[in-house]
Amino acid sequence: MEANILPSVKTQNEEIILSTKNASFFYHDKTAVKNVTLNIKKNKITSFIGPSGCGKSTLLRSFNRMNDLIPGASVEGDVYYKDQNLYKSSIDPVKIRQQVGMVFQKPNPFPKSIYENIAFGPKINQFQGNMDELVESCLMKAALWDEVKDKLNESAYALSGGQQQRLCIARALAVFPDVLLMDEPASALDPIATLRIEDLMNDLKEEYTIVVVTHNMQQASRVSDYTAFMSIDRDRIDERIGVLVEYDETIKIFTNPKNKETEDYITGRFG
Amino acid sequence: MENKSVILAPIYKDNLRNRKIIGKIFNILLLISVLAGLFMLTVLLVDIAIEGVPWLRPELFTNYHSRKPENAGMKSAIVGSFIVISLTGIISFPVGVGAAIYLEEYARKNRFTDFINLNINNLAGVPSIVYGMLGLVVFGRMFGLFSKDSWLVQTFSLPVQSGMVNGLVFNLFGIPWLEIHLPFGRSMLAGALTMSLLILPVVIIASRESIRAVPPSIREAGYAMGTTKWYVTRTLVLPIALPGILTGMILALSRAIGETAPLIIMGAFTYVPFLPNSIWDQFTAMPIQIYNWITLPQEDYRIHLAAAGIIVLLLFLFILNGIAVYLRNKFQVKW
Amino acid sequence: MNMVSNKKRIKNLLSFFHSTGMNDFNEKVMKVLLFGCGVFSILITVGIIISLFSEAIAFFARPEVNLFTFFTGTTWRPLSSNIVPENFGVRPLIRGTLMIAIMSGAIAIPLGLGSAIYLSEYASDRVRNIIKPLLEILAGIPTVVYGYFALSFITPLLKTVLEENLGIDVNFFNALSASIVVGVMIIPMVASISEDAMRAVPRSLREGAYALGATKFEVSTKIVVPAALSGIIAAFILGISRAIGETMAVSIAAGSTPRMTMNPLDSVQTMTSFIVQVSFGDAPSGSINGQSIFAVGATLFAMTFIMNIISQTFIKRFREAYD
Numbered sequence: 047m048e049a050n051i052l053p054s055v056k057t058q059n060e061e062i063i064l065s066t067k068n069a070s071f072f073y074h075d076k077t078a079v080k081n082v083t084l085n086i087k088k089n090k091i092t093s094f095i096g097p098s099g100c101g102k103s104t105l106l107r108s109f110n111r112m113n114d115l116i117p118g119a120s121v122e123g124d125v126y127y128k129d130q131n132l133y134k135s136s137i138d139p140v141k142i143r144q145q146v147g148m149v150f151q152k153p154n155p156f157p158k159s160i161y162e163n164i165a166f167g168p169k170i171n172q173f174q175g176n177m178d179e180l181v182e183s184c185l186m187k188a189a190l191w192d193e194v195k196d197k198l199n200e201s202a203y204a205l206s207g208g209q210q211q212r213l214c215i216a217r218a219l220a221v222f223p224d225v226l227l228m229d230e231p232a233s234a235l236d237p238i239a240t241l242r243i244e245d246l247m248n249d250l251k252e253e254y255t256i257v258v259v260t261h262n263m264q265q266a267s268r269v270s271d272y273t274a275f276m277s278i279d280r281d282r283i284d285e286r287i288g289v290l291v292e293y294d295e296t297i298k299i300f301t302n303p304k305n306k307e308t309e310d311y312i313t314g315r316f317g
Numbered sequence: 318m319e320n321k322s323v324i325l326a327p328i329y330k331d332n333l334r335n336r337k338i339i340g341k342i343f344n345i346l347l348l349i350s351v352l353a354g355l356f357m358l359t360v361l362l363v364d365i366a367i368e369g370v371p372w373l374r375p376e377l378f379t380n381y382h383s384r385k386p387e388n389a390g391m392k393s394a395i396v397g398s399f400i401v402i403s404l405t406g407i408i409s410f411p412v413g414v415g416a417a418i419y420l421e422e423y424a425r426k427n428r429f430t431d432f433i434n435l436n437i438n439n440l441a442g443v444p445s446i447v448y449g450m451l452g453l454v455v456f457g458r459m460f461g462l463f464s465k466d467s468w469l470v471q472t473f474s475l476p477v478q479s480g481m482v483n484g485l486v487f488n489l490f491g492i493p494w495l496e497i498h499l500p501f502g503r504s505m506l507a508g509a510l511t512m513s514l515l516i517l518p519v520v521i522i523a524s525r526e527s528i529r530a531v532p533p534s535i536r537e538a539g540y541a542m543g544t545t546k547w548y549v550t551r552t553l554v555l556p557i558a559l560p561g562i563l564t565g566m567i568l569a570l571s572r573a574i575g576e577t578a579p580l581i582i583m584g585a586f587t588y589v590p591f592l593p594n595s596i597w598d599q600f601t602a603m604p605i606q607i608y609n610w611i612t613l614p615q616e617d618y619r620i621h622l623a624a625a626g627i628i629v630l631l632l633f634l635f636i637l638n639g640i641a642v643y644l645r646n647k648f649q650v651k652w
Numbered sequence: 653m654n655m656v657s658n659k660k661r662i663k664n665l666l667s668f669f670h671s672t673g674m675n676d677f678n679e680k681v682m683k684v685l686l687f688g689c690g691v692f693s694i695l696i697t698v699g700i701i702i703s704l705f706s707e708a709i710a711f712f713a714r715p716e717v718n719l720f721t722f723f724t725g726t727t728w729r730p731l732s733s734n735i736v737p738e739n740f741g742v743r744p745l746i747r748g749t750l751m752i753a754i755m756s757g758a759i760a761i762p763l764g765l766g767s768a769i770y771l772s773e774y775a776s777d778r779v780r781n782i783i784k785p786l787l788e789i790l791a792g793i794p795t796v797v798y799g800y801f802a803l804s805f806i807t808p809l810l811k812t813v814l815e816e817n818l819g820i821d822v823n824f825f826n827a828l829s830a831s832i833v834v835g836v837m838i839i840p841m842v843a844s845i846s847e848d849a850m851r852a853v854p855r856s857l858r859e860g861a862y863a864l865g866a867t868k869f870e871v872s873t874k875i876v877v878p879a880a881l882s883g884i885i886a887a888f889i890l891g892i893s894r895a896i897g898e899t900m901a902v903s904i905a906a907g908s909t910p911r912m913t914m915n916p917l918d919s920v921q922t923m924t925s926f927i928v929q930v931s932f933g934d935a936p937s938g939s940i941n942g943q944s945i946f947a948v949g950a951t952l953f954a955m956t957f958i959m960n961i962i963s964q965t966f967i968k969r970f971r972e973a974y975d
Contacts, residue, residue, distance in 0.1 A: 140336075154857055167866075347766045350770065354840070415690070440697060451699055455703055575796070607800070
């Protein structure tokens with residue numbers, strides 16, 4: 047596959063935290079994503095863009111083995127977090143998910159209080175420190191503290207969609223992950239709430255590596271440092287097999303794409 | 318806010334091993350709880366088979382109850398169950414399906430409809446013995462309206478009898494075979510009416526599900542032709558929903574065939590040494606015959622004959638369920 | 653405008669072929685008939701209330717009984733020749749009923765909830781499709797069969813284990829044996845309502861918890877069960893209510909001795925088994941015994957009715973949360 051080239055950017059000073067080598071993903075007999083090789087850099091925001099059904103979410107969900115939860119899902123090739131091969135049998139997905147957190151497309155707070163939502167992760171991990179302070183600092187990091195500090199014991203369902211999504215981000219931060227995977231985190235939100243999430247992602251970059259799937263190319267260009275463009279394998283278009291077409295610094299992808307298909311997509315000619 | 322990050326150093330116990338062990342134990346407990354039920358089912362069936370199979374003899378089907386266990390059978394109970402269940406089906410089908418059509422196709426979403434729904438769900442939870450008492454008062458005795466000293470009989474000086482047949486007997490429109498007994502007493506009709514009320518909530522709920530599964534596009538196609546609601550329901554919705562309705566109906570009847578308490582309250586007999594001639598005759602039913610044998614002191618009745626009777630009853634149940642499953646699989650349309 | 657009038661014309665044309673006049677008539681008749689079927693269920697409820705309470709009121713109107721001693725008295729001896737209010741205290745029957753309901757709940761609630769969690773969270777679709785119908789067989793077996801099983805298998809087993817080995821007296825008719833079979837009988841009901849509730853919990857909540865590094869155990873017990881709690885509580889209440897109204901198994905296995913006992917190995921009488929006992933005795937319709945079963949029946953109906961209403965509100969609350 048000529049398209050699946052390694053990024054040409056220099057990697058000397060930048061630490062790689064997640065990577066895949068010839069990774070393919072299957073649901074039962076169907077190939078969802080084929081032969082992806084890419085490296086994701088620490089403390090950067092990497093976005094996955096591409097037409098729907100090209101396996102962006104599948105690839106994203108492989109980084110914390112959330113695909114395991116779907117019956118019939120399987121993997122070939124390697125996926126690495128730091129230097130651990132995630133799909134080796136000795137790796138416990140529970141431990142990985144604690145280090146690689148995730149935020150979903152639709153806000154999914156638990157039907158509990160705001161406080162309990164944040165405290166859930168720390169509690170199952172038997173957090174030994176001061177829970178109140180942890181909850182406060184996570185909500186601060188997620189830029190939600192000022193809005194909810196007086197109603198920590200109210201149901202999370204009473205919050206607006208944007209607030210719920212920030213609560214879910216705060217909830218993910220409470221288990222001290224290194225990486226945050228975000229699966230179209232703003233697609234269910236209005237433009238103002240979307241901007242707040244994007245600002246927040248920029249702030250979080252200092253401490254975390256963020257990988258975000260998005261449909262929204264403006265969003266990808268606004269927030270991300272690197273962009274991976276995925277699409278359907280054109281040789282076998284009926285099978286809808288996702289492939290990585292181009293992966294590079296965001297500015298290059300959006301101003302000077304090497305691949306014709308990437309150019310067509312970002313200029314809106316297809317997708 | 319700088320000081321906060323100091324506290325934020327992950328102070329986690331490395332507890333994953335313990336958590337995994339707890340998970341394993343929990344998994345085992347869950348398996349035990351599932352298997353406990355299935356284990357009891359197996360023991361029950363095996364126990365009945367061991368006690369009952371040697372007593373499965375032709376006499377069971379050809380004889381009435383007898384003083385000698387080896388001669389005793391349940392002929393009248395089998396026939397009684399068969400007739401009562403058939404009548405129950407005939408009575409509850411139109412009313413149950415009608416109610417389901419009304420609620421799914423006609424009823425507006427308002428508080429009255431909500432009330433009917435709540436009421437049906439509640440009726441489904443009323444103990445069967447209460448239906449027996451309802452049947453006894455309404456069908457069996459008809460509130461005593463046809464007893465000698467009731468105001469009705471006194472006012473119109475109705476020619477009521479007492480003795481074997483209690484109350485009023487007459488021929489409707491003078492036609493000999495259109496005999497009417499009031500009240501219904503301990504007749505098969507009274508039993509079947511009571512059973513019909515008992516299974517009605519189940520029939521309604523199952524029929525509604527089946528009607529609801531018919532996609533709206535089918536109805537819209539019908540309405541687009543400018544036809545009425547009933548026409549669309551009769552010609553388009555019901556034929557598609559019918560297999561599902563019948564499946565629910567048969568499952569409801571298979572529940573009715575094992576019901577004992579309502580019939581006991583209605584006054585079904587334990588010893589009926591003849592076959593019924595009409596729906597006005599007294600009757601017995603399989604579960605009542607079985608109950609009667611269980612309560613007799615001799616072990617041959619209590620243990621063996623009862624188990625053989627249970628096997629016959631379960632066979633009927635499995636046949637009914639088999640038909641229901643067959644109908645469901647054969648006619649099930651996936652939309 | 654043009655579109656509308658065109659549509660109207662086609663509609664008129666078509667309805668001509670369907671003979672409008674006849675259809676309108678049919679439509680109206682059917683509407684009335686179907687409405688009748690729809691409200692018939694309300695008539696059943698009204699009928700239950702009238703038939704139970706009219707006879708119960710006739711019972712309480714008798715000089716020999718007294719409403720207050722009925723609910724407070726601890727002696728139930730309605731068949732005694734000494735007809736005095738003191739012999740009509742229903743509490744022994746309620747005690748027997750609740751004893752069996754609680755013990756069978758103690759069996760069915762953990763096993764039913766465990767089965768539900770297994771089926772909803774742990775079992776693969778294939779395993780689920782095998783186990784669920786098998787469990788439903790348990791619910792489909794007639795209650796008289798459970799009574800037989802209690803008397804012919806469970807009671808002898810209890811006698812062997814407790815009486816012969818441990819020297820604890822076990823009555824031939826006892827509450828424990830009845831409770832065990834009633835418990836087994838209501839497992840599928842508790843399991844299936846709880847499972848429905850758990851399966852209605854959105855997948856996204858489970859994923860959210862897994863993404864925080866929760867194990868399957870933690871997701872099941874700390875997220876799914878709490879989120880489905882009102883549905884699960886409804887299942888428990890309905891299960892207990894079913895046990896309270898259960899008749900044949902308890903009539904056969906628990907005996908007919910109304911007494912204020914706490915010993916599960918004693919013979920007790922429940923409300924339902926008293927009604928069966930009198931019905932078999934063929935009490936004349938106007939007699940005090942014939943009427944007493946309606947007083948007991950009305951009490952039974954009121955208890956189960958209240959429990960059903962409570963569980964309905966729990967189910968409604970649950971549906972509102974996830975629809």
